[in-house]
Amino acid sequence: MRLARVTNRIRFYRQDRWRRELYRDELAALLEENGSPTRPAVQLKDGWAIDASLSLPHLGRVLEDSEKIIAERSGSRLSADPYRSYFQDVWKTEDLEKYPSVLDFATSSDLLATVADYLKCIPSLSTTLPPGIRFVESNAAFDDQPDNPKDSQLYHIDYYSRPNVYVIVLLRDATPEHGPWTFLPRSASQKAAKALGYWSRRRGYRVSDQDVYSAADRKDVLEFCYPRGTVLFIDSSACFHYGSRNSIKSRFQLMLGYTGACRTDFSEAILPPKVYPIRATDSRLRKMVLNKNMLGISSTTEPRA
Ligand SMILES: [Fe+2]
Numbered sequence: 374m375r376l377a378r379v380t381n382r383i384r385f386y387r388q389d390r391w392r393r394e395l396y397r398d399e400l401a402a403l404l405e406e407n408g409s410p411t412r413p414a415v416q417l418k419d420g421w422a423i424d425a426s427l428s429l430p431h432l433g434r435v436l437e438d439s440e441k442i443i444a445e446r447s448g449s450r451l452s453a454d455p456y457r458s459y460f461q462d463v464w465k466t467e468d469l470e471k472y473p474s475v476l477d478f479a480t481s482s483d484l485l486a487t488v489a490d491y492l493k494c495i496p497s498l499s500t501t502l503p504p505g506i507r508f509v510e511s512n513a514a515f516d517d518q519p520d521n522p523k524d525s526q527l528y529h530i531d532y533y534s535r536p537n538v539y540v541i542v543l544l545r546d547a548t549p550e551h552g553p554w555t556f557l558p559r560s561a562s563q564k565a566a567k568a569l570g571y572w573s574r575r576r577g578y579r580v581s582d583q584d585v586y587s588a589a590d591r592k593d594v595l596e597f598c599y600p601r602g603t604v605l606f607i608d609s610s611a612c613f614h615y616g617s618r619n620s621i622k623s624r625f626q627l628m629l630g631y632t633g634a635c636r637t638d639f640s641e642a643i644l645p646p647k648v649y650p651i652r653a654t655d656s657r658l659r660k661m662v663l664n665k666n667m668l669g670i671s672s673t674t675e676p677r678a
Pocket of ligand 1: 525529530531609614
């Protein structure tokens with residue numbers, strides 16, 4: 374992560390500086406131009422925040438469209454070679470155009486104000502790991518060994534991009550039977566990470582419950598069990614988390630991943646980037662969110678050389 378951070382800081386120095394300057398100097402104007410925020414921005418506290426208002430802009434459209442996708446694609450394995458045995462991402466590139474509600478939601482001023490405030494820069498939708506948009510079904514029926522937690526069913530802290538923000542939307546109600554996204558707040562996570570020697574050579578990326586609870590209090594654990602349409606904002610690069618553990622009822626989530634310009638992995642050197650559709654009429658802010666490498670998109674916001 375350290376090497377990736379240094380390399381990316383050199384490679385994306387100009388983009389990073391530009392995104393930070395625009396956040397500092399022009400965020401209010403950029404948000405206004407993108408569409409007036411409908412409320413004071415939700416603030417992440419201790420690495421997370423929940424919006425249970427069910428009223429964020431475009432959320433209703435997202436939920437409506439999600440029912441069509443669930444009806445069409447859920448319940449059986451879409452790929453013979455699934456990325457994870459208990460979890461599948463059913464989002465398709467063509468959905469970006471077919472279901473514009475998702476990008477409208479992902480680039481709405483209310484969401485971006487929250488994410489930008491946390492990242493202290495104009496965010497970009499992730500182009501590599503994890504994909505910026507995932508429409509995921511967790512289902513224990515897909516899993517040969519549902520009683521044996523593995524991969525992301527075990528506690529870990531994401532390494533891809535620190536800090537980052539996930540915006541997770543429940544597309545159906547979630548209860549403990551749905552294998553909810555489960556996490557420790559940032560302060561409890563950082564304390565446990567230090568005590569466990571996480572990120573050191575002696576410690577693996579995935580950590581057992583037993584080890585985590587030797588260094589953290591179980592009563593600090595939060596489960597994202599809320600009604601359909603509830604939104605979780607979380608820094609998954611600061612908070613220990615796991616999910617999809619024994620989802621005996623199918624769990625459906627939209628997962629949006631936002632990063633700054635400088636990631637802490639090498640995924641951009643290895644993977645072809647996701648490309649999001651951009652229209653000439655899109656706001657400057659929306660263009661920046663959808664094009665990570667953009668520089669100089671208006672005469673008033675040219676990056677300084
Ligand atoms: Fe993760």
